[in-house]
Amino acid sequence: MKRVYPDKEYCIGCHLCEVACITAHSKSKDAIIAFREEQGKDGLTACKKVFEKGDICVAISCRHCDEPSCVAACISGGLHKDPETGRTVYDREKCVGCWSCLMACPYGAIKRHPTENKIVKCDLCEGREGGPACVAACPNQALKYEER
Amino acid sequence: MKYVIIGNGIASIGAIEGIRKVDTKNEILVIGAEDAPAYGRPLISYLLAGKIGPDRLALRPQEFYDRSNVSLMLGTKVTSIDAQARTVATDKGETVTYENLLIATGGIPFTPPIPGSDGSDVYNFTNLAHAHTLISKAKEIKRAVVIGGGLIGLKAGESLFDRGVDVTILELSPRILSLAFDENAAALAGSRLAEVGLNVRCGVSAKEIQRDHDGNLKGVHLTDGDFLQCDVVVIAIGVVPNYDLAQEAGIAVDRGIKVDDHMRTSAAGVFAAGDVAQAKDLLFGDDRVIPIWTNAYNQGFCAGKNMTGADVPFTGSLAMNSISFYGLPTISVGTVNPPEGDETYDTAVSLDEKKKSYRKLVFHNDRLVGYVLVGDIDMAGMYTAFVKFQLAVPEDAKKQILAGAPDVLMWPDEFFKETWNPGVVEPD
Ligand SMILES: Cc1cc2nc3c(=O)[nH]c(=O)nc-3n(C[C@H](O)[C@H](O)[C@H](O)COP(=O)(O)OP(=O)(O)OC[C@H]3O[C@@H](n4cnc5c(N)ncnc54)[C@H](O)[C@@H]3O)c2cc1C
Ligand code: SF4
Numbered sequence: 172m173k174r175v176y177p178d179k180e181y182c183i184g185c186h187l188c189e190v191a192c193i194t195a196h197s198k199s200k201d202a203i204i205a206f207r208e209e210q211g212k213d214g215l216t217a218c219k220k221v222f223e224k225g226d227i228c229v230a231i232s233c234r235h236c237d238e239p240s241c242v243a244a245c246i247s248g249g250l251h252k253d254p255e256t257g258r259t260v261y262d263r264e265k266c267v268g269c270w271s272c273l274m275a276c277p278y279g280a281i282k283r284h285p286t287e288n289k290i291v292k293c294d295l296c297e298g299r300e301g302g303p304a305c306v307a308a309c310p311n312q313a314l315k316y317e318e319r
Numbered sequence: 320m321k322y323v324i325i326g327n328g329i330a331s332i333g334a335i336e337g338i339r340k341v342d343t344k345n346e347i348l349v350i351g352a353e354d355a356p357a358y359g360r361p362l363i364s365y366l367l368a369g370k371i372g373p374d375r376l377a378l379r380p381q382e383f384y385d386r387s388n389v390s391l392m393l394g395t396k397v398t399s400i401d402a403q404a405r406t407v408a409t410d411k412g413e414t415v416t417y418e419n420l421l422i423a424t425g426g427i428p429f430t431p432p433i434p435g436s437d438g439s440d441v442y443n444f445t446n447l448a449h450a451h452t453l454i455s456k457a458k459e460i461k462r463a464v465v466i467g468g469g470l471i472g473l474k475a476g477e478s479l480f481d482r483g484v485d486v487t488i489l490e491l492s493p494r495i496l497s498l499a500f501d502e503n504a505a506a507l508a509g510s511r512l513a514e515v516g517l518n519v520r521c522g523v524s525a526k527e528i529q530r531d532h533d534g535n536l537k538g539v540h541l542t543d544g545d546f547l548q549c550d551v552v553v554i555a556i557g558v559v560p561n562y563d564l565a566q567e568a569g570i571a572v573d574r575g576i577k578v579d580d581h582m583r584t585s586a587a588g589v590f591a592a593g594d595v596a597q598a599k600d601l602l603f604g605d606d607r608v609i610p611i612w613t614n615a616y617n618q619g620f621c622a623g624k625n626m627t628g629a630d631v632p633f634t635g636s637l638a639m640n641s642i643s644f645y646g647l648p649t650i651s652v653g654t655v656n657p658p659e660g661d662e663t664y665d666t667a668v669s670l671d672e673k674k675k676s677y678r679k680l681v682f683h684n685d686r687l688v689g690y691v692l693v694g695d696i697d698m699a700g701m702y703t704a705f706v707k708f709q710l711a712v713p714e715d716a717k718k719q720i721l722a723g724a725p726d727v728l729m730w731p732d733e734f735f736k737e738t739w740n741p742g743v744v745e746p747d
């Protein structure tokens with residue numbers, strides 16, 4: 172399956188992927204409104220996180236693992252592996268906010284929703300034409316969406 | 320039948336998914352005693368609390384079973400296994416032949432001998448039927464005593480309290496969740512429960528359950544001499560492996576069903592997984608029963624793959640717990656209470672009682688082997704990585720972890736590349 176691969180050799184730590192992620196998952200689909208308003212009010216959160224250490228940085232999100240620890244940990248059936256697409260899929264209706272997945276994912280790819288008792292996780296911008304918004308937004312092609 | 324699974328819990332689901340990773344064709348038969356679709360067992364506390372409806376209990380949709388070519392024989396109990404003839408017998412009088420069998424029968428509630436416990440209004444809280452009974456009871460009762468301050472006891476207590484019942488939880492050891500927590504974590508969680516109005520009494524247990532002449536429940540006499548009036552008692556000390564079937568079939572058991580590093584039992588073609596199994600522990604290397612969700616799934620998954628003939632060693636169980644106390648989240652993974660006086664262990668703690676925030680990290684020979692977080696749990700998975708992958712922690716990295724900021728850039732370069740960005744040639 173196609174995944175997003177982050178390359179720390181190219182990442183310049185601009186955080187544009189986070190902005191793109193928030194925008195893609197916002198109601199307004201407008202970066203400014205999403206960032207300024209929906210982020211606070213609706214608890215809109217990026218599924219990406221940029222890590223920085225000196226001049227080295229990298230943007231990570233869910234790896235959609237072949238054998239995901241988050242799915243093994245989920246007590247509600249809210250996380251599962253889609254057999255067709257290979258994606259690790261999240262059903263927010265089923266989630267009970269137990270944070271078992273957050274504890275189990277060793278890649279730190281799961282966040283708590285700031286206002287609801289639910290998680291936030293990368294969905295590879297399901298349904299978005301052109302694939303994941305973070306990849307499209309990266310000015311230095313540090314994120315690649317490809318089959319490897 | 321190529322694959323037969325006894326039990327319809329999460330280990331069973333893990334096994335189905337494991338088998339299907341390798342073998343997409345041969346039919347799988349699941350025999351389960353409970354007459355319900357496989358449900359999230361921990362969800363029974365959410366159900367009892369009224370936080371979710373019965374419609375949200377099922378772990379996988381029916382479509383999953385159809386697609387995976389799984390037939391379900393529910394409401395059916397396996398009564399014996401014949402490991403020589405490779406058959407199992409059910410209480411419906413059927414005999415099923417297997418090529419590969421998985422015993423995933425889980426645990427059964429452990430009930431200590433407390434005088435007076437035989438009789439009405441004494442319950443366990445480990446399955447859906449128990450939850451339904453307590454839901455109907457909760458309407459008419461005022462007071463409940465829960466015996467046991469472990470995971471199940473706390474969840475039972477909390478959900479009864481949410482139904483408007485006055486609850487007292489009794490815990491014999493000096494703190495709640497004694498295995499997963501240390502004093503600080505237990506004190507923070509305990510004070511959160513006290514704030515809400517839930518009574519927790521540690522260092523004390525039930526001596527006798529008091530009944531009147533007609534056998535009706537009156538209350539509980541405690542080991543410290545106190546008496547607590549109540550309408551129901553919930554005994555939630557824990558679960559013990561449900562291994563009788565295996566033992567009677569001559570399959571080797573110790574504390575649980577013994578399995579090797581491929582989840583195979585002592586009988587040919589028979590595997591075991593979940594709360595019933597005694598399997599390798601990731602940190603200690605010895606075999607233990609660690610009755611938690613993730614282990615049950617992972618063991619089932621590994622057993623499933625090996626049932627197809629694949630050769631997949633089990634990497635080992637890792638103790639982990641995530642439990643929230645009225646909005647106060649806690650997570651504990653691996654070794655939390657290292658042996659006292661053992662200088663090969665190093666612990667670092669940071670406690671902010673005002674903010675209700677606590678972090679304890681346990682190092683062993685410069686590897687992180689366990690941690691507890693209370694309050695701020697957001698980085699939990701990143702700590703788990705260090706424990707799970709047993710990554711070396713150099714001094715500078717240690718400082719950063721101690722400061723509460725673990726991250727992926729602290730991983731060894733090779734490991735980072737393999738994990739995050741495989742198959743790429745670095746520019747010179
Ligand atoms: C209230 C509660 C809350 C919990 N919360 C958590 C939590 O937050 N996190 C966590 O990690 N763990 C939690 N646990 C523990 C967790 O639920 C178990 O570790 C897990 O369910 C074990 O899965 P299993 O598949 O091994 O066994 P089970 O889920 O117990 O399934 C075994 C199945 O086998 C069936 N069976 C038994 N004997 C036979 C037979 N002879 N024939 C046919 N079928 C049979 C049983 O009916 C049962 O359906 C909780 C448990 C309880 C009770
Ligand atoms: S959330 Fe974590 S464990 Fe789950 S698929 Fe993504 S990276 Fe893997």
Ligand code: SF4
Binds near residue numbers: 245266272289
């Ligand atoms: S927080 Fe939600 S998605 Fe994560 S394990 Fe719990 S129920 Fe599943």
